Amino acid sequence: MPYVAKEKYHGKTPEARERQLANLKQGRKKKPIEAKIEKKSDPFSPGYKNDIIRFLEDHCYIPETKVPVKLEDWQKERIFSGGIKTFRG
Numbered sequence: 001m002p003y004v005a006k007e008k009y010h011g012k013t014p015e016a017r018e019r020q021l022a023n024l025k026q027g028r029k030k031k032p033i034e035a036k037i038e039k040k041s042d043p044f045s046p047g048y049k050n051d052i053i054r055f056l057e058d059h060c061y062i063p064e065t066k067v068p069v070k071l072e073d074w075q076k077e078r079i080f081s082g083g084i085k086t087f088r089g
Contacts, residue, residue: 043055043059052079053071053076053079056069056071057069057070057071
């Protein structure tokens with residue numbers, strides 16, 4: 001990358017230079033940082049103790065779309081009827 005003198009980046013007129021300096025000062029002000037904290041319920045709360053469906057719908061999501069999992073009725077029935085098979089390798 002070729003060398004460019006810092007004077008080339010200055011405004012060509014005094015008015016343009018004043019606007020540049022004003023923008024620099026404005027940009028250097030401290031801005032508060034807001035944390036984006038998702039409120040999640042406690043996974044060990046007594047409400048989840050006997051309700052695995054509610055726990056799954058509250059805590060699991062689809063990674064590609066970031067949408068929470070919503071089980072349909074037939075899926076809920078299969079969970080409780082033992083229709084899910086586990087494979088051990």
